[in-house]
Amino acid sequence: MEIVVLRLGHRPERDQRVTTHVGLTARALGADGMYLAGTDKGVVESIRDVTERFGGNFFAADGVNWRQCVVEWKSRGGKVVHLTMYGLPVQEHEAEIRGHGKILVVVGAEKVPGEMYGLADYNIAVTGQPHSEIASLAVFLDRIFQGHELIRNFPGGSIRVIPSPAGKRAEEW
Ligand code: SAM
Numbered sequence: 001m002e003i004v005v006l007r008l009g010h011r012p013e014r015d016q017r018v019t020t021h022v023g024l025t026a027r028a029l030g031a032d033g034m035y036l037a038g039t040d041k042g043v044v045e046s047i048r049d050v051t052e053r054f055g056g057n058f059f060a061a062d063g064v065n066w067r068q069c070v071v072e073w074k075s076r077g078g079k080v081v082h083l084t085m086y087g088l089p090v091q092e093h094e095a096e097i098r099g100h101g102k103i104l105v106v107v108g109a110e111k112v113p114g115e116m117y118g119l120a121d122y123n124i125a126v127t128g129q130p131h132s133e134i135a136s137l138a139v140f141l142d143r144i145f146q147g148h149e150l151i152r153n154f155p156g157g158s159i160r161v162i163p164s165p166a167g168k169r170a171e172e173w
Contacts, residue, residue: 055157
């Protein structure tokens with residue numbers, strides 16, 4: 001399955017940390033990459049730096065035109081899932097969504113353009129309560145991958161964390 005995240009509405013002056021965490025969460029929980037609508041080399045570099053050190057093939061690209069990204073994704077046979085508290089319950093639609101091999105997951109910042117709701121194949125809610133793009137993405141990915149993302153390998157890189165009951169253990173090579 002191919003899953004890529006599209007981050008909308010990034011404001012470099014206030015969203016750097018959250019957008020970086022959207023990318024890191026996407027990477028850690030099994031997505032293949034993140035498109036950033038907007039320009040922020042700092043965010044892209046932070047995510048690439050983590051990928052270089054901790055492995056895997058996650059990509060991060062900024063300067064993306066969100067409308068073109070969505071339209072092209074659909075024209076290549078992919079489905080578009082927009083995460084929004086106004087959407088349909090994730091638990092009622094996850095099985096159908098899982099059946100698609102190629103998914104673009106769209107998350108917003110403060111305000112998502114109304115047009116997005118019409119362009120999406122699915123508007124999906126992780127509860128009908130307002131919360132966070134990081135949290136909704138994490139729950140969505142875990143639902144789609146059914147927990148298998150937790151035991152995924154990240155080939156390459158130079159650091160591997162060794163799980164331990166206390167303290168911090170990691171090996172470098
Ligand atoms: N009020 C904004 C709007 O209506 O566009 C949402 C702002 S929220 C801080 C930022 C993003 O978090 C949203 O664009 C959405 O992707 C995600 N989000 C927040 N709550 C959600 C929920 N209950 N279910 C799914 N996604 C959610």
